[in-house]
Amino acid sequence: MTITEAILMAYVDGELEPGARAQVEAAMAADPDIARRIARHRAFRDRLRASFDEVMEEPVPDRLLATAAGAIRLALDHAGRTSPASRDGLYGGLVGIAAEGILLRHLHREVLRQVVDILG
Numbered sequence: 001m002t003i004t005e006a007i008l009m010a011y012v013d014g015e016l017e018p019g020a021r022a023q024v025e026a027a028m029a030a031d032p033d034i035a036r037r038i039a040r041h042r043a044f045r046d047r048l049r050a051s052f053d054e055v056m057e058e059p060v061p062d063r064l065l066a067t068a069a070g071a072i073r074l075a076l077d078h079a080g081r082t083s084p085a086s087r088d089g090l091y092g093g094l095v096g097i098a099a100e101g102i103l104l105r106h107l108h109r110e111v112l113r114q115v116v117d118i119l120g
């Protein structure tokens with residue numbers, strides 16, 4: 001496995017599968033440069049969190065929630081006029097968008113609640 005910066009960032013963010021995670025940990029133990037790069041990514045992640053944690057806790061503006069809910073309703077309305085296979089893909093996409101958080105972690109919670117409410 002080639003240890004790229006993307007893999008190191010995924011490692012730091014806890015996004016790697018267990019096998020890939022073990023490979024990165026073995027590489028880190030064997031190569032001090034990889035350990036330094038991981039430390040650099042962790043420090044950067046921590047600085048970003050410190051800079052934006054306060055913003056992440058701010059309430060999401062009502063107009064943004066309304067826009068997201070409107071987009072979901074429009075997509076679901078369209079899905080009602082398409083084949084079941086198309087709807088399945090759309091629902092999967094909507095869940096994926098909500099799971100990614102669209103804009104912010106807090107918005108993710110609000111959008112997911114709206115998706116659950118709309119899907120009933």
